[in-house]
Amino acid sequence: MSNVNLKKQSSREQFIEYAKTGKILINQCVKCNNLLLETMYYCNECFSNSFKQVSYTGTGKVVTFTIQSIAPEGFEDVNSYAWVVFKLDECRLNVSGFLPGISSPNDLPLGTPIKVIDFNDKHGLVLEKLKA
Amino acid sequence: MGEKVCVLGAGSTKYGKLNESIIEISLDASKDAIDSAGITPRDIKAGYISNVFGVTDRQVHMAPVIMSNLGIPDVPGLTIESACGSGSVMFREAYANVAAGFYDCVIALGVEKITHTGTAESTTLFSYCSDYFYEGGNGASFPGLFGSMARAYLATYKATEEDLAKIAVKNHENGFFNPKAHIRKKITVDDVLNSPVVASPLKLYDCCPFSDGASAVILCNEEFAKKSGKPYIEVIGSGRGASPAAVQSRKDITTIPSTVDAANQAYKMANLAPKDIDFVEVHDCFTIAELIDIEDLGFFPKGSGAQAIREGRTTLKGDIPVNPSGGLKSKGHPIGATGVGQVVEVFEQLTNKAGERTVKGAEIAMTHNFGATGASAAVHIFKKMN
Numbered sequence: 001m002s003n004v005n006l007k008k009q010s011s012r013e014q015f016i017e018y019a020k021t022g023k024i025l026i027n028q029c030v031k032c033n034n035l036l037l038e039t040m041y042y043c044n045e046c047f048s049n050s051f052k053q054v055s056y057t058g059t060g061k062v063v064t065f066t067i068q069s070i071a072p073e074g075f076e077d078v079n080s081y082a083w084v085v086f087k088l089d090e091c092r093l094n095v096s097g098f099l100p101g102i103s104s105p106n107d108l109p110l111g112t113p114i115k116v117i118d119f120n121d122k123h124g125l126v127l128e129k130l131k132a
Numbered sequence: 133m134g135e136k137v138c139v140l141g142a143g144s145t146k147y148g149k150l151n152e153s154i155i156e157i158s159l160d161a162s163k164d165a166i167d168s169a170g171i172t173p174r175d176i177k178a179g180y181i182s183n184v185f186g187v188t189d190r191q192v193h194m195a196p197v198i199m200s201n202l203g204i205p206d207v208p209g210l211t212i213e214s215a216c217g218s219g220s221v222m223f224r225e226a227y228a229n230v231a232a233g234f235y236d237c238v239i240a241l242g243v244e245k246i247t248h249t250g251t252a253e254s255t256t257l258f259s260y261c262s263d264y265f266y267e268g269g270n271g272a273s274f275p276g277l278f279g280s281m282a283r284a285y286l287a288t289y290k291a292t293e294e295d296l297a298k299i300a301v302k303n304h305e306n307g308f309f310n311p312k313a314h315i316r317k318k319i320t321v322d323d324v325l326n327s328p329v330v331a332s333p334l335k336l337y338d339c340c341p342f343s344d345g346a347s348a349v350i351l352c353n354e355e356f357a358k359k360s361g362k363p364y365i366e367v368i369g370s371g372r373g374a375s376p377a378a379v380q381s382r383k384d385i386t387t388i389p390s391t392v393d394a395a396n397q398a399y400k401m402a403n404l405a406p407k408d409i410d411f412v413e414v415h416d417c418f419t420i421a422e423l424i425d426i427e428d429l430g431f432f433p434k435g436s437g438a439q440a441i442r443e444g445r446t447t448l449k450g451d452i453p454v455n456p457s458g459g460l461k462s463k464g465h466p467i468g469a470t471g472v473g474q475v476v477e478v479f480e481q482l483t484n485k486a487g488e489r490t491v492k493g494a495e496i497a498m499t500h501n502f503g504a505t506g507a508s509a510a511v512h513i514f515k516k517m518n
Contacts, residue, residue: 012265037381039265064287064385066272066279068331073256075271083272085280085380094380098270105332110287124270 001026001056001090011039014053019119022058024088024095027051035091058116059130060086063094065108074122079103084127086114097125134231138357138364139514140350141169142479147345147464148314154189154245158198161346161469162241166202169350170362173202176350177235179209182222182242183468185257186211189245198241215261216417217503218242219347219471220510226351227370227512236356242473243346244466254342258467261504263378275339275418277379277505279331282420284385286333291438293333296419297324298441300337300461303416306448307458309489314343314464338419343464347473357517363483369404369498369513371397377507388506391428395500398511399430406430409513410494411453411481413474415501416460425500426454429511448491456481456489471501471510482516 004025009017015038018025025038031048042049065084075081080103085096097116100123102108108129118126143164145157152160158181166173179202181195191197195209214221219242226240246254259268267277285291301321307313319337327336357364373393376382382389399405406429414429416422427437431452432445440446446454457463457477460470478497480486491497495516502509 064280064284066276066283066331066334067329068271068273068276068279069329070251070255070273070275071271072259072268072273073252076252078271081271083267083270083276083280085385096266096270096272096378096380105283110283124265 001054004053004055014038016119018055019058019116019125022116023055024058024116026054026056026091026093028054035093037093037095056088056090060088060095060114062108062110062112062114063087064110067102067105082108084114095125097127098123099127099129135233136354137227137230137367138352138354138517139367139475139479140352140357140360140362140364141165141171142349142476143168144312144347144473144476145345146312147343147466149247150245150344154186154191154243155197155201157245157344157346158241158243159201161243161348162198162202162239165239165348165350170360171237171350173204175237176204176207176239178229178238179207180222180226180238180240181209181211182213182218182472183211183244184213184215184218185244185246188249188257214508215503216465216467217471217501217508217510218468219473220499220501220512221471221503221508223471223475223512224370224372224510227367230351230353237350237352239348240351240472241346241348242469242471244468245344246342246466247344251342266378266380273331275331275334278418278420279334280379281385281424281505282333285420285424288386289435289438291423293325294321295438295441296338296423297321299416299419299422300324302447303455303459303461306456306489307462309487310458310463313458313462314341315462334418334420340417340460340465343466345464345466345469345473347469347476349472349475349479364517365479365482365514366517367512368515369398369402371395371401371511373509375506377504379505386424387434388424388428388502388509390502390506390509391425391500391511394509394511395429398513402513404496404513408496409452409498410496411456411491412498412500413457413477414454414459416455417465419461422454422459429498429500448489453491456486456491471499474499474501475512478514482514
């Protein structure tokens with residue numbers, strides 16, 4: 001994790017900018033130290049809106065996932081992918097994203113290490129499976 | 133809580149693929165409810181409408197159009213959207229307004245038309261009901277979101293895909309006796325397990341269908357109900373709950389906090405416990421949802437729902453029949469109508485109109501309906517009145 005200093009952008013733009021570099025941008029509540037994803041506007045513990053922005057390495061472990069036979073619009077060109085919820089290695093937060101190249105549940109045991117590699121307009125937060 | 137609130141009449145279209153417009157099916161269900169209550173439209177002081185995808189049938193601002201076609205253009209209406217929980221969330225607002233004394237009689241109508249868009253577009257439209265930035269926008273469909281919940285549940289508790297299949301079999305068994313059900317077809321565990329995977333580990337028969345349909349009920353205060361001389365039921369508990377919109381933000385993916393909160397409120401208001409409920413209509417958009425629901429509603433301890441299903445405790449003859457209507461799984465899921473359709477089922481059950489799917493001796497019943505993966509939920513408890 002490291003402290004960051006960002007230009008004026010919307011919260012989602014900031015989240016996306018960091019995700020493109022493989023990082024997850026987190027808001028750390030100045031009042032109670034609670035950690036929240038950058039897109040939250042208020043702390044859900046003390047309701048302060050004073051945050052210190054901290055970037056975390058986008059590596060984590062698979063908490064749960066699914067592989068679908070019919071996908072929403074924009075995902076039709078992907079033969080097989082998993083939608084994954086993963087827990088970040090460096091903090092307690094879960095994030096979810098798009099993991100291409102997964103065609104069978106056997107390819108992705110729960111706990112498999114993964115990392116964020118990109119955020120693009122078409123597929124959102126893009127993940128890559130790491131070797132266990 | 134102010135005035136006692138009663139359900140005096142109820143009506144539904146058949147659920148399934150319907151050819152009429154969204155307004156026509158709304159009016160068909162409304163007429164059935166009005167006739168069932170023995171009132172005329174002039175008795176209705178306000179209209180509450182729930183709908184999600186009216187825009188696909190070229191109609192938004194639906195309430196005034198429906199009121200106008202019921203011959204009461206001067207009666208105010210309101211349209212409410214809360215994804216798949218729209219019907220129950222809207223019912224709660226109708227209930228609250230009668231309880232508060234603003235109106236002595238209102239209509240609560242839920243409606244959806246979606247099948248004309250086709251499976252691919254419907255899948256996309258439904259994904260807009262998720263927390264899109266984190267879910268639909270990353271490729272999650274609704275079967276996918278519940279598939280991820282199912283995988284987490286099966287990895288945490290002693291439950292199997294076969295247990296999930298038994299939920300589908302039971303609901304199809306019940307829905308077979310419901311003339312208005314979308315899919316009136318008995319199925320076997322093998323049918324479910326051998327059906328194509330939609331979103332692993334969920335298969336086709338673990339999933340409810342996309343349905344069109346409309347359901348309506350007439351709500352009124354106790355004085356109005358008594359004067360009517362018609363059979364009625366009383367709303368004795370009402371609760372609303374909310375959960376983090378995104379699955380990733382839940383502390384425990386195997387429970388739905390909004391259900392727990394809404395149920396606790398409803399039990400407290402009715403001064404009842406789960407053991408007092410004679411049957412329940414729950415939100416079984418996917419089989420895993422029913423398994424989670426029956427635990428979150430307090431009927432079985434966390435992690436023991438699958439054992440209860442294996443023992444047949446949720447069948448029509450079990451100690452807590454779940455989804456005698458066939459549920460979303462068999463009866464169908466026209467998402468704006470579903471929560472109201474559950475109340476229609478309770479009304480029919482408690483006024484002796486449920487035919488072969490009747491839960492014998494039932495006097496107290498519950499409805500439970502949620503939006504998206506449970507981001508919003510409402511629970512209501514009803515009592516048979518003589």
